[in-house]
Amino acid sequence: NAGVTQTPKFRILKIGQSMTLQCTQDMNHNYMYWYRQDPGMGLKLIYYSVGAGITDKGEVPNGYNVSRSTTEDFPLRLELAAPSQTSVYFCASRTGSDTQYFGPGTRLTVL
Amino acid sequence: AQKITQTQPGMFVQEKEAVTLDCTYDTSDQSYGLFWYKQPSSGEMIFLIYQGSYDEQNATEGRYSLNFQKARKSANLVISASQLGDSAMYFCAMSVSGGYQKVTFGIGTKLQVIP
Numbered sequence: 268n269a270g271v272t273q274t275p276k277f278r279i280l281k282i283g284q285s286m287t288l289q290c291t292q293d294m295n296h297n298y299m300y301w302y303r304q305d306p307g308m309g310l311k312l313i314y315y316s317v318g319a320g321i322t323d324k325g326e327v328p329n330g331y332n333v334s335r336s337t338t339e340d341f342p343l344r345l346e347l348a349a350p351s352q353t354s355v356y357f358c359a360s361r362t363g364s365d366t367q368y369f370g371p372g373t374r375l376t377v378l
Numbered sequence: 379a380q381k382i383t384q385t386q387p388g389m390f391v392q393e394k395e396a397v398t399l400d401c402t403y404d405t406s407d408q409s410y411g412l413f414w415y416k417q418p419s420s421g422e423m424i425f426l427i428y429q430g431s432y433d434e435q436n437a438t439e440g441r442y443s444l445n446f447q448k449a450r451k452s453a454n455l456v457i458s459a460s461q462l463g464d465s466a467m468y469f470c471a472m473s474v475s476g477g478y479q480k481v482t483f484g485i486g487t488k489l490q491v492i493p
Contacts, residue, residue, distance in 0.1 A: 300481075309382075309469055309483030310423075325480075357423060366413065367473075367481060369423035 269293055271370035273358050279376045280348040288343040288373050290358030296368075298361045299341040300325075301333065303354040304372075310357060316341055348377045380405045382470050382484035389489050391460045398445070399455040399487045401470035410474050412453040414444065417467040417486070426468075429453060460491045 274289045292299065297318045302310040312325030316335040330352055332344040341360075345352060355374050359367040381404040391397035403412065414426040429437045429444045437444040445454040453472075457464055470484040 307485070309471075309485045310481075311483075312480065355421065359423075366425055366428055368425060369415075371422045374421070 271358055271360055271368055273356075273370035273373050275373060276371065277374045279378060280345075281378060282348060282350065284348050285344070285346050286348070288345075288356055288358075288375075290341045290343065290370060291339050292341075292358075292360040292368075292370075293339065294360060294362070294368070295338060296360035296362050297338065298367075299335065300359045300367065301331070301341070301343045302357045302359065303327065303352075304357060305354050313343065313356075345375075350377050353377045380407075380410075380472055380474060380480070380482040382472055382482050384470055384484035384487050386487045389487055391457075391464075391489065391491055393462060393491055393493050394459055396456060396458045397460055397489065399457070399468050399470075399489065401453045401455065401484060403451050403453060403470075403472050405472065405474060407474045410472055412444065412446065413471040413473070413481075414442070414453075414455045415469045415471060416464075417469065418463075419466070423469075427455070457489075462491050462493060465489060465491045 271292045300315045301313040304310050311327050314333040316322045322333050355372050357372050358370040361367045383402045410431045412429045416424045427439045427442045427444050429446045441458045443456045467486045469486045473481045
């Protein structure tokens with residue numbers, strides 16, 4: 268039982284490039300979330316999903332897209348990377364209980 | 379709208395002593411949950427403790443306890459017998475039950491344990 272896994276751990280992008288951050292959970296959780304954490308700040312919700320095929324925007328969705336074709340996977344797509352997207356990205360999941368469990372994070376730098 | 383306030387940017391505590399990290403919250407919902415997460419320098423987010431708004435007893439998990447004062451809208455984390463490994467950022471968070479369970483995080487408190 269690996270919990271929530273994220274790849275890659277680190278990535279440097281050039282302005283305008285695109286990439287996909289991968290998130291997988293093996294706990295059969297329905298709810299999945301993407302957060303970003305800027306330096307010295309708490310987490311802000313980018314997108315969330317309540318189950319396969321259902322996604323919706325969080326607080327800071329601009330510049331990102333998501334999909335949820337399976338219960339296990341919830342990838343986050345950056346289409347045109349900008350320096351403002353330099354951040355640490357966390358994926359999380361939960362069942363019907365309130366507690367969210369986080370992946371280890373992806374540190375992204377856009378230069 | 380939900381809001382979490384953590385007013386202590388940084389705290390120091392002597393090893394083996396207890397420390398309280400402050401958290402106040404604001405919500406108009408009656409049903410909500412309060413969480414504390416630990417983020418060590420390695421970066422991962424570690425769940426510590428949870429308190430539901432209808433729970434009458436304060437939550438405890440080992441050396442962690444949550445001092446829940448509903449009327450004051452506070453949810454302070456108490457760490458007893460601090461250890462060097464407790465040095466980390468600590469985030470208070472709140473979720474509103476139902477729907478997708480939006481979670482709102484505070485900006486965190488950096489705790490340093492001194493030998």
